Amino acid sequence: MTTNIREQLSIRQERDLIICRNRVKEAAVKIGMGIVNQTKLITAVSELARNMLIYGGGGNVLLETVTRGREQGVQIVFEDKGPGIADINKAMQDGFTTGKSMGMGLPGARRLVSEFFIESTVGIGTTVKIIKWKNG
Amino acid sequence: MGKFLLVTIQVDLYDRLALTLEEDLIQMVHKTGARGVLIDISALSIVDSFMGKIIGNIAAMSSILDAETVVVGMQPAVAITLIELGLPLPGVYTALNVERGMALLTARMPDETEDEDVDDD
Ligand SMILES: Nc1ncnc2c1ncn2[C@@H]1O[C@H](COP(=O)(O)OP(=O)(O)OP(=O)(O)O)[C@@H](O)[C@H]1O
Numbered sequence: 001m002t003t004n005i006r007e008q009l010s011i012r013q014e015r016d017l018i019i020c021r022n023r024v025k026e027a028a029v030k031i032g033m034g035i036v037n038q039t040k041l042i043t044a045v046s047e048l049a050r051n052m053l054i055y056g057g058g059g060n061v062l063l064e065t066v067t068r069g070r071e072q073g074v075q076i077v078f079e080d081k082g083p084g085i086a087d088i089n090k091a092m093q094d095g096f097t098t099g100k101s102m103g104m105g106l107p108g109a110r111r112l113v114s115e116f117f118i119e120s121t122v123g124i125g126t127t128v129k130i131i132k133w134k135n136g
Numbered sequence: 137m138g139k140f141l142l143v144t145i146q147v148d149l150y151d152r153l154a155l156t157l158e159e160d161l162i163q164m165v166h167k168t169g170a171r172g173v174l175i176d177i178s179a180l181s182i183v184d185s186f187m188g189k190i191i192g193n194i195a196a197m198s199s200i201l202d203a204e205t206v207v208v209g210m211q212p213a214v215a216i217t218l219i220e221l222g223l224p225l226p227g228v229y230t231a232l233n234v235e236r237g238m239a240l241l242t243a244r245m246p247d248e249t250e251d252e253d254v255d256d257d
Pocket residue numbers: 047051052055056080082083084085091092096097098099100101102103104105106107126185186
């Protein structure tokens with residue numbers, strides 16, 4: 001199996017969040033992901049893309065379909081050159097927010113996907129990579 | 137339907153539109169003296185923390201204005217996802233559909249006589 005979707009999107013304004021969600025849905029549908037996993041994935045994407053817009057000042061998204069053994073999945077990398085996150089462990093806790101919000105985006109997104117990697121350097125930016133396996 | 141407000145969200149909203157909805161709805165509750173708000177989200181394909189916050193705010197403000205909020209028609213996949221996301225939605229009731237949502241609101245208002253009948257099957 002080969003990678004059949006590889007798309008780059010930029011998140012600069014609210015409208016881009018909806019476009020991003022739709023593209024991810026298309027990719028998920030294309031590999032035959034079921035509705036529950038699709039919904040989990042798109043919800044996680046919505047959280048991470050919005051964080052990037054609000055805290056990271058916008059950024060770029062790389063959307064790909066990937067294969068590991070027999071498993072197919074959707075992989076998304078969110079990359080911004082914003083202020084970064086000083087304490088990732090704290091940011092990953094339920095309820096931690098610097099934006100007077102609910103602090104559920106990052107920890108919630110992690111629960112909703114199969115694989116979650118976050119890397120952040122203050123003053124450099126933040127990168128989050130997620131994978132949702134079709135049957136994961 | 138004098139007593140309850142019914143709002144149907146037809147599409148996945150932009151964040152700004154969702155905020156406008158929140159404001160408009162609170163104004164309407166105030167203006168009409170509605171005792172209940174039904175929000176039909178059957179057309180929403182996801183509820184993320186932003187939309188969850190909007191719904192929670194509507195419920196909180198409605199309750200200050202003495203109205204209760206029921207979310208109706210949530211897709212099963214959305215409900216499953218919300219639980220895993222971990223959003224607390226305090227003060228928000230849910231019902232399968234509009235009819236059941238109306239029945240729930242009506243049942244919570246025992247002190248008033250009811251002249252509309254609500255079918256429940
Ligand atoms: N891309 C980013 N760049 C810089 N800081 C970020 C980024 N993403 C998240 N953060 C920081 O991590 C905190 C936690 O993020 P999380 O998404 O969990 O909660 P929130 O956005 O504050 O609230 P919610 O998502 O529930 O509306 C944020 O308040 C913010 O301080």
